[in-house]
Amino acid sequence: MSDLHKEPEVKLWREVIKITLRDAGMNLSKGKLVSIRSARTEQQANVDRDQAINFLTATSGEWKRSRELICDLALICPDTLRSNYMRVAATNNINNL
Numbered sequence: 001m002s003d004l005h006k007e008p009e010v011k012l013w014r015e016v017i018k019i020t021l022r023d024a025g026m027n028l029s030k031g032k033l034v035s036i037r038s039a040r041t042e043q044q045a046n047v048d049r050d051q052a053i054n055f056l057t058a059t060s061g062e063w064k065r066s067r068e069l070i071c072d073l074a075l076i077c078p079d080t081l082r083s084n085y086m087r088v089a090a091t092n093n094i095n096n097l
Contacts, residue, residue, distance in 0.1 A: 013074035017081065023052035026088065056085045 058064040064078075071078035 009073065010075050013070055014076070016070060017074055017076065020052045020055055021085070023048040024056055024085070025049055026085075056082060
């Protein structure tokens, strides 16, 4: 088995995906989809959430192409990321990943 997943560049892109999941409302430490707010304004948090959800769920267009590119760099299957996110969003339970 290759150790490519340990390469710094791969780790970086996986962190980008984790941030996107967080922006979409997924609290990875608590295992649920929740509203995440920090020092950002609520309006910006809503924009971030909407963009993250578009990135994770798009079936065509720029968002889908972006997901495919970033997942390729992260060594993650973009279709698996999408289907797992959709399953978690439908059940509100990260244990369904």
